[in-house]
Amino acid sequence: VLDVQADNIVMSLIDEQVFQQIGGDYLAVRAHPETRDYFLHLFRQQGYQKLATTIEKAAGQAAPEPAARPLACAVDDSRMILKIYRNILYELGYEPVLFEFPAAALEWLEEKKPAVLFTDLNMPEITGIELVEKARQCYPREELPIIMVTTQNEMQDNEAALAAGVNDILAKPFTAETLQAAIEKNR
Incomplete structure (x- = not known):
């Protein structure tokens, strides 16, 4: 709920002490x-200054x-x-670099090499398979783990993704644990 910035749901739960504790700890x-x-601003805007200040202080005391x-x-x-990727990858110790458009990701990949690349399968303009094929022109399989994360589980798509050069295929929805396991498996 916090990761996708679902304001209405968060605000409907905000008066629950358990949510303030768990959500506050997570945010901090x-x-x-x-x-x-984002949420500190929302809480202050909605009159929850004390909660926002508590979270801010706890975040300041967290490890550098x-x-x-x-x-x-x-x-x-x-x-x-x-948004989910951003929060999970950050939680796992990575600096997330996110792209809504595959063409922009390919441009970035010409200049930078991430520790790992996650891609969807079905996207407009450039598919995940095409993205992988082009990324593999810059980085071999051993040098850059590429993990396809998709709702599709068709044998034909999986075979095409593996032939294009993905290291692994992961099903949506994903969690921090499943992303971490895929990263560790493909180091």
Whole structure:
């Protein structure tokens, strides 16, 4: 709920003490800074200044950020899915680099090499398979793990994705645990 910035749901739960505790802890310690800032602003706007201040103080007391996080790139045409990636990858210790449009991701990949690349299968203009084929022109399978994350589970799509050069195929919906397991499996 917090990761996708579902304002109405969060605001309907905000008066519950257990939600304030669990949600506040998550925002202070594990959430991406942009997500935390988004909700701090929303809480203040809705009259929950005390809660916002408590979260802000707890975030300030959390362990300092490491100097540099490895980059993790995610490409998906769904903004909601990209918000989930942003928070989960950050929680896993990565600096998320997100693209809604595969062409922009390919341009970025010409200049930068992430530690891992996640891509959707079905996207407009450039499919995930085409993205993988083009990314493989820059980075071999051993150098850059590419994980296709999709709702599709058709043998034909899976075979095409593997032939294009993906290291692994992961089903949506995904969790921090499933992303972490896929990353570890394909290092």
